[in-house]
Amino acid sequence: MKHRFINNTLQSRRDDSCGGFEISSENRRSSPGKLIATFTILMIFWYILSGYFDLFHIGAGIICCGIVTLISGDLILRSDRSLIQSGRIFIRFILFLPQLMVEILIANLDVAYRVLHPKMPIDPEILTIDTGFSGDVPRTAFANAMTLTPGTITVDVRRGTFTVHALVRESAEEDLLRKRSIQKRLADIFGEGP
Amino acid sequence: MYILSPLNILALVCIGIGLFFMVVGAVGLIRLPDFYTRAHASGKCDTLGEGMMLIGFILYEGMTLISVKLLLLAIFIFISSPTAVHALVNVAHSRGVTPWKKGDERQ
Numbered sequence: 001m002k003h004r005f006i007n008n009t010l011q012s013r014r015d016d017s018c019g020g021f022e023i024s025s026e027n028r029r030s031s032p033g034k035l036i037a038t039f040t041i042l043m044i045f046w047y048i049l050s051g052y053f054d055l056f057h058i059g060a061g062i063i064c065c066g067i068v069t070l071i072s073g074d075l076i077l078r079s080d081r082s083l084i085q086s087g088r089i090f091i092r093f094i095l096f097l098p099q100l101m102v103e104i105l106i107a108n109l110d111v112a113y114r115v116l117h118p119k120m121p122i123d124p125e126i127l128t129i130d131t132g133f134s135g136d137v138p139r140t141a142f143a144n145a146m147t148l149t150p151g152t153i154t155v156d157v158r159r160g161t162f163t164v165h166a167l168v169r170e171s172a173e174e175d176l177l178r179k180r181s182i183q184k185r186l187a188d189i190f191g192e193g194p
Numbered sequence: 195m196y197i198l199s200p201l202n203i204l205a206l207v208c209i210g211i212g213l214f215f216m217v218v219g220a221v222g223l224i225r226l227p228d229f230y231t232r233a234h235a236s237g238k239c240d241t242l243g244e245g246m247m248l249i250g251f252i253l254y255e256g257m258t259l260i261s262v263k264l265l266l267l268a269i270f271i272f273i274s275s276p277t278a279v280h281a282l283v284n285v286a287h288s289r290g291v292t293p294w295k296k297g298d299e300r301q
Contacts, residue, residue, distance in 0.1 A: 147276035
């Protein structure tokens with residue numbers, strides 16, 4: 001009985017997760033430009049990690065990165081988006097990071113205050129938030145941003161609906177249900193509705 | 195007498211802030227009442243603490259390959275740490291761990 005329950009939850013999880021990431025077998029082949037871009041990214045990563053620039057290490061790097069590119073070339077750059085689109089999203093996301101860092105710092109100071117305060121002024125509550133994010137990457141970015149910023153932890157994600165545990169009910173409702181600032185920023189970045 | 199350069203002082207400040215948040219995370223792990231709220235303390239404070247300490251190490255190290263590696267480490271921690279907390283909390287929720295409400299007894 002318990003076993004069947006686990007199977008059922010796994011099954012439903014799988015159904016949910018297919019929502020945003022559909023790659024049919026026809027357009028699974030990435031374009032040459034994308035393969036070269038993936039190879040370059042992997043090669044830069046290889047150089048940083050190895051730190052050697054002699055012939056042997058460069059040769060080994062080219063072989064390894066080539067194999068990885070052939071096997072999983074469509075994992076870093078998605079095949080249903082053009083290279084320029086992916087680059088634009090990446091740059092917009094990098095520009096969003098400083099703001100996120102400041103908000104993480106504020107959220108941490110808030111948690112530190114509540115933990116160190118003698119009376120511990122916390123009021124936990126589980127909230128549900130509906131969003132229009134349909135892709136995997138925006139959902140992951142939103143879930144991670146929510147875990148790090150306004151005193152909340154993402155508990156569950158079903159399609160566009162996020163279940164969230166908030167440390168302090170009022171401020172979390174204010175941030176996530178009324179102001180919705182993170183949702184709006186991420187919607188701008190990824191081009192999907194908040 | 196040994197005098198610290200401004201960059202080293204900045205690095206020390208960053209490491210100090212990181213250590214403070216790590217300690218807060220540990221204190222929260224003991225003081226907070228239930229699993230979910232403890233996940234708040236360990237998840238948020240440890241991520242920022244580790245990040246600040248790594249930034250301190252980068253400032254101390256200067257422009258070398260090691261600081262690029264440390265930067266990559268910080269980036270991966272910022273991606274993987276919230277994901278790990280989410281995985282823990284998700285399992286607790288689906289297994290029916292009831293969250294603590296204001297006014298309840300400590301668990």
